Amino acid sequence: MKKKNIIFYFSDQQRWDTVNDQVTPNLMKLAEEGVLFENNFTCQPVCGPARACLQSGLYATQVGCYWNGIPLPNGTPSLAHYFNEAGYQTAYIGKWHLASERLPGIGLHCEATAIPKDRLGEYQYFRGADVLEFTSHGYDGFIFDEDGNKLEFTGYRADCINDYATEYLDKRDKDKPFFMFISQLEPHHQNDRHCYEGYKPTVDDYKDYPIPDDLTFMKGDYEKSYPDYMSAINRLDYNVGRLVQKLKDEGIYDDTIIIYTSDHGSHFKTRNLEYKRACHDSATHTPLIIKGAEFVGGKRESRLTSLIDIPPTLMSLAGIDIPKQYMGIDLTKQVTGEAEPRKNVFIQISEATNSRAIRTDRFKYSVRDLTPCGYIHSKAKVYFEDYLYDLEKDPIEKHNLVKDKAYAKVREELKQQLIDEMMNAGESKPIIMPAYKARRI
Secondary structure (H helix, E strand, C coil): CCCEEEEEEEEEECCHHCCCCCHHHHHHHHHHHCCEEEEEEEECHHHHHHHHHHHHCCCHHHHHHCCCCCCCCCCCCCCHHHHHHHCCEEEEEEECCCCCCCCCCCCCCEEEECCCCCCCHCCCEEEECCHHHEEECCCEEEEECCCCEEEEEEEEHHHHHHHHHHHHHHHHCCCCEEEEEEEEEEECHHHHCEEECHHHHHHHHHHHHCHHHHHHHCCHHHHHHHHHHHHHHHHHHHHHHHHHHHHHEEEEEEEEEEEECCCCCCCCCCCCCCCCCCCCCCEEECCCCHHHHHHHHCEEEEEEEEEEHHHHHHHHHCCCCCCCCCCCCCHHHHHCCCCCCCCCEEEEEEEEEEEEEEEEECCEEEEECCCCEEEECCCCCCEEEEEEEECCCCCCEEEEEEEEHHHHHHHHHHHHHHHHHHHCCCCCEEECCCCCCCCCE
16 A cells, blocks of 8 residues: 655644634644644643654653753654655755754854754755754745755745745655655744744734633733734644645645644743743643544544654554654554543653643643752752642633642642653652642742
8 A cells, every 4th residue: 555645744832722713724624634633732842852752752851852952862763764764755844953052162053054964863855944043033044955055035934934845845756655844933933033923914913813811811921922923823824725735736635644733832921931831731732633544534632642642643654663662652543442542641841940740631730840940950859749720620720729738639649640650751750749839820
């Protein structure tokens, strides 16, 4: 049987609740043909670590990329490694974020220069940059090819990155299947300008767009930022539509599986001083749509899923044996009923804090190391309870119950689940103490 082509379309910093008929009609069309996962969560709400989890199939502390600025270790088999071995053509388009070192003056730095071939994760075809926000803004910029040649582009960044993806469809060997990873930067904020940059012709269309309830009871920059944020997502959707049309024009749409998700969400400076690095759903709950193979019928799936489930699912869809070290669950077995639903999703949080969390159908439970900055430690022997939310009663995570005596038994049960997940991820069995100083929300 002919192998299916696979396209993984990856946005950056996109909340789960931004996918709907009004803003993302093309994604909703994919969902009508495939499966929309309503409860998908990242396993690490930071850009580089999330990408390391995807490429390695491991949790961030296992692969060693627990902060931004830690390269994918040499010898780590990436997704492309397995697809190449299986006879696929492999292509990577957009933001890589797995090549440069964090500390200034130490190691390799290619945030805004060409990435050495040995740090491209074995992808055969490359059109991108290590840190795309350093080589471009919302409009205009440059990227590099796999040989280090600089390629300048003019126009809205999401459009141009999508152009490189459609260009690959023309250049590929049409007698072989392909795996293409498209890593857009939108709707991520523009770091050096401290703002989101939407598609200018449509930003005003979202000036009165409703702000999600999980933001409005706290201070943040959502009132200023949300129109640009939603405009950028709408433009991503436009580009997904363009890519789908290209596949149809090439006559390969029905032979191509499409997966769409994001690395993490955005809490718009409500939970800490920036946009992510928090256990709350606003930072961890992301969209996931899969169209093709077993993922058909326009279903809405409510069971819990995780970003760490994507690597084994990709292997399964390509007919590749799932590597034994992979930590996630093959979602094809979930939708066909061959596997039990997840009990929880496990989340490692770094940089802003060194924290661990689990999210069940009903509860969110998080612990943290008391070290004031997560840049200092990636693991700890002792953690303190930090957050507990009853999501059935409080879906917007407004009331922290971590010291509520009525939830003592719940906390104990969740603590044991979290310890099990930490040990499953190769961490030492931690000591988890009662909250040292409960956070208010």
